[in-house]
Amino acid sequence: ALAAAAAAAAAAAATPAPPHFVQSYRPHPGDVVDLRLAEFVNRAENGACKALFCRLSEGSYLFGTLRASLRLHPRTERLEALFEGDWVPIEDFVRCSESSQAMHVQRARGAL
Numbered sequence: 516a517l518a519a520a521a522a523a524a525a526a527a528a529a530t531p532a533p534p535h536f537v538q539s540y541r542p543h544p545g546d547v548v549d550l551r552l553a554e555f556v557n558r559a560e561n562g563a564c565k566a567l568f569c570r571l572s573e574g575s576y577l578f579g580t581l582r583a584s585l586r587l588h589p590r591t592e593r594l595e596a597l598f599e600g601d602w603v604p605i606e607d608f609v610r611c612s613e614s615s616q617a618m619h620v621q622r623a624r625g626a627l
Contacts, residue, residue, distance in 0.1 A: 540565050548574055548585050551594040555605055564609050567616060579616035583608070 542553040549570055556565040569577040576583045584597040585605070596608035603611075 540568065543570055546570075546573055548587060548594070551587060552576075552585060552605070555594060561609070564613070578609075578612055581612060581616065
């Protein structure tokens with residue numbers, strides 16, 4: 516029984532993880548904006564944009580090749596991005612920016 520359990524564990528370790536076990540975005544410790552971003556991109560419906568966000572510093576990110584400023588709305592605490600001079604919900608930013616980052620989104624979807 517012990518040998519069978521060891522063999523099963525070895526087989527499981529050698530088997531690639533199913534697509535829904537793709538590594539999650541891990542927030543920078545102590546950064547509440549990054550924590551909210553992690554909550555957003557780690558949702559299944561936002562998985563394609565996960566690989567496009569790269570934290571540069573507190574509130575400053577790359578989204579593919581675009582620089583993005585993120586914040587929590589002062590009253591609602593919702594995650595927002597600066598887009599064309601206005602603070603917009605992160606969902607709107609991603610939707611509006613996806614077309615300019617289409618090649619990167621395609622690569623991210625292919626990796627899922």
